[in-house]
Amino acid sequence: MINTQGHPGRHKEELPVGKTIAICRCWQSGKFPYCDGTHRQVNAEQGDQVGPAIITVVAAE
Numbered sequence: 557m558i559n560t561q562g563h564p565g566r567h568k569e570e571l572p573v574g575k576t577i578a579i580c581r582c583w584q585s586g587k588f589p590y591c592d593g594t595h596r597q598v599n600a601e602q603g604d605q606v607g608p609a610i611i612t613v614v615a616a617e
């Protein structure tokens with residue numbers, strides 16, 4: 557699947573240390589760049605196995 561929703565290719569946001577987020581990798585989320593679970597439908601329709609990247613923010617060294 558590709559970016560058929562016209563989401564911007566870059567996103568910048570400051571997040572607090574310790575916050576865990578799920579970043580969409582299927583490009584179809586209604587809450588892009590965050591995962592909203594739409595990948596399940598994409599996987600069923602396309603035969604893919606894509607899911608979000610789960611990231612926890614840590615302090616810079």
Ligand code: FES
Binds near residue numbers: 583
């Ligand atoms: S909605 Fe895209 S990875 Fe979950």
